[in-house]
Amino acid sequence: MDERTWEEIFTSEFFDGEVRFKESMRDYTSLRIGGPADIIAMPKDPMSMKNIFIVAKKRDIPVFPIGSGTNLLVMDGGIEGIVLSLKFFKRIDVLEDEGEVVELFVEAGSPLQGLVSFAKEKGYAGIEALAGIxxxxxxAIFMNAGAFGVEMKDVIKSVAVMDKNGMLNRLDRDEIGFSYRQSSIPQGSVILSANIILKKADKTYVEEKTRQYMDKKRQSQPLKEHSAGCAFKNPAGDSAGRLIELAGCKGMRVGDAEVSHIHANFIVNKGNATAKDFLKLMEIVRSRVKDASGVLLEPEIRIVGKND
Ligand SMILES: Cc1cc2nc3c(=O)[nH]c(=O)nc-3n(C[C@H](O)[C@H](O)[C@H](O)COP(=O)(O)OP(=O)(O)OC[C@H]3O[C@@H](n4cnc5c(N)ncnc54)[C@H](O)[C@@H]3O)c2cc1C
Structure with missing residues (x-):
């Protein structure tokens, strides 16, 4: 039996990277809400990541991967186990640039907007509509993020995933079930990288398209406030924002959680909102929309962690 403490394990040769103990998830999420995580591990290489999975499995400790925390509501009691950050996995390489089609290798910790800018600078078309996400x-792959009719799945060729046993697998796009704001990649497995297919295009065309989409996004979403994006999924053929507005919820508030005045499907943290405030407001909005239009909205944001 391995008797070492986590501090000892994370300072041994088994792990290259950074680690934090009992740090608030506020600092790791765009919503700036959430209690502490037991451990936040930021491995620098796949072997260190694999070792985390092996030890976590032996000790029966959950591992929760995060990207930039822009789609997360972390509960006030924080997250038990290990939060796995890919902040050191940020490489973008061009694999194929010969014909009209371009293949990129992208590590999963790369900011999506870094990829959008890379494509814009090179004149590679296909992800302009993702500008500003x-x-x-x-x-973005796990959530199948998208905007203006374009989704992450549209440009994926294959994905490298490490499962909870530390085994690395390559999944082709057809092996992954992608649907509206979700993928079939099991929660807890880690996406390490993806091969992405774009098309060569006129550079000014890609620049102009990216700028137009970015402008649209700036006009319609409260990008400068603390949020986790859309709180609810759009029901088939309708918009959750429209239904929330129709139900008279714009501007409603519980504590420091507020239904945005700019986009009714964004719930923003005006300062010191708790997860409890946020969830209470979500429940009120849900029940008002149900009463007003008969539609039961489903959360889009991922709610993780434990109650106080
Ligand atoms: C202002 C604002 C605007 C937004 N606009 C949009 C929009 O237009 N369209 C849209 O689709 N979304 C939008 N979002 C939501 C969010 O940005 C996306 O869902 C984004 O793709 C989440 O990426 P992330 O790295 O922050 O994931 P996180 O929030 O860190 O995690 C989200 C989920 O993905 C999992 N995950 C993250 N990284 C990995 C990985 N490497 N391997 C396995 N699982 C992983 C996590 O476990 C979690 O379940 C918006 C958010 C904000 C704050």
């Missing part, structure tokens, strides 16, 4: 490439 915060978060990492890994989070």
């Amino acid at each position: 915060p978060g990492s490439v890994g989070g």
Whole structure:
């Protein structure tokens, strides 16, 4: 039996990277809400990541991967176990640039907007509509993030995933079930990288398209406030924002959690909102929308962690 403390393990040769103990998840999420995580591990290489999975499995400790925390509501009691950050996995390489099609290798910790800018600078088309979506490439794949009719799945060729046993697998796009704001990649497995297919295009065209989408996003979403993006999924054929506005919820508040005045499907943290405030407001909005239009909204944000 391995009797070492986590401090001893994370300072041994088994692990290259950074580690934090009992740090508030406020500092790791765009919503700036959440209690502490027992351990936040930031491995620098796949072997260190594999070792984390092996030890966590032996000790029966959960591992929760995060990207940039832009789609997360972390509960006030924090997260038990290990939060695994991919902040050191940020490489973007061009694998193929010969014909009209371009293949990129992208590590999952790369900011999605880093990838959008890279494509814009090179004149590679396909992801202009994702301009302005915060978060990492890994989070965007896991969530099948999208905007204006374009989703992450549209440009994926394959994904490298490490499962909870530390085994690395390559999944082709067809082996992954992608649907609206979700993928079939099991929660807890880590996406390490992806091969992405884009098309060569006129550079000014890609620049202009990216700028147009970015402008649209700035006009319609409260990008400067603390949020986790859309709180609820759009029901088929409708918009959750429209239904929330119709139900008279814009500006409603519980503590420091507020239904945004700019986009009703964004719930923002005006300062010191707790997860409890946020969830209470979500429940009120849900029940008002149900009463007003008969639609039961489903959360889009990922709610993780434990109660106080
Ligand atoms: C202002 C704002 C605007 C937004 N606009 C949009 C939008 O237009 N469209 C849209 O789709 N979303 C939008 N979002 C939501 C969010 O940005 C996306 O869902 C984003 O792709 C999440 O990426 P992330 O790295 O922050 O993931 P996180 O929030 O860190 O994690 C989200 C989920 O993905 C999992 N995950 C993250 N990284 C990995 C990995 N490497 N391997 C396995 N699992 C992983 C986590 O375990 C978690 O379940 C918006 C958010 C904000 C704050």
